[in-house]
Amino acid sequence: MMEKSFVMVKPDAVERRLMGKILTKFEEKGLQIIATKMILITEDLAKEHYAEHSEKPFFKSLVEYITSAPVLAMVIQGDECISVIRKIVGSTNPKEAEIGTIRGDYAMDTGRNIIHASDAPDSAKREINLFFKESEIMDYEMPDINMIYE
Numbered sequence: 001m002m003e004k005s006f007v008m009v010k011p012d013a014v015e016r017r018l019m020g021k022i023l024t025k026f027e028e029k030g031l032q033i034i035a036t037k038m039i040l041i042t043e044d045l046a047k048e049h050y051a052e053h054s055e056k057p058f059f060k061s062l063v064e065y066i067t068s069a070p071v072l073a074m075v076i077q078g079d080e081c082i083s084v085i086r087k088i089v090g091s092t093n094p095k096e097a098e099i100g101t102i103r104g105d106y107a108m109d110t111g112r113n114i115i116h117a118s119d120a121p122d123s124a125k126r127e128i129n130l131f132f133k134e135s136e137i138m139d140y141e142m143p144d145i146n147m148i149y150e
């Protein structure tokens with residue numbers, strides 16, 4: 001089933017000039033990037049995005065982290081892409097993330113794990129709507145779609 005996922009390159013990865021390498025992983029997989037924008041997340045937006053973690057001990061530092069520099073927010077589309085992207089991203093704790101995943105290759109600490117990706121269809125919808133207007137999400141053909149999917 002075709003899905004859309006919300007993915008965000010976190011501030012540390014933007015600062016470390018990893019945006020291109022991260023985008024390349026998704027593009028080479030065959031996923032379609034249908035929206036991107038660089039933004040400085042406000043404290044309010046950070047708290048709303050991470051509302052499910054508001055009672056956790058790391059919440060304050062998480063909000064500080066995610067608002068510390070610009071992020072690259074994006075929407076990615078593909079067949080069952082929500083779970084596929086979570087696999088490409090790797091475990092929340094980068095020390096446990098498999099080598100070959102984004103967190104496994106480029107990060108060391110849970111508190112500096114360089115990328116966010118939606119974990120389910122409901123959260124994907126919520127997060128996409130939080131960051132993007134309908135008009136910012138592009139609709140275009142992939143000319144090699146029949147080489148990516150059978």
Ligand code: IDP
Nearest residue numbers: 053058062091092110111112113115116117119
């Ligand atoms: P996820 O990003 O893999 O979905 P979640 O458990 O939803 O992981 O946590 C959201 C984000 O909160 C993580 O990506 C990480 O940045 C941060 N986080 C989670 N657990 C911890 C922790 O124990 N210490 C510091 N930061 C944490």
Ligand code: MG
Nearest residue numbers: 116117118119
């Ligand atoms: Mg999560």
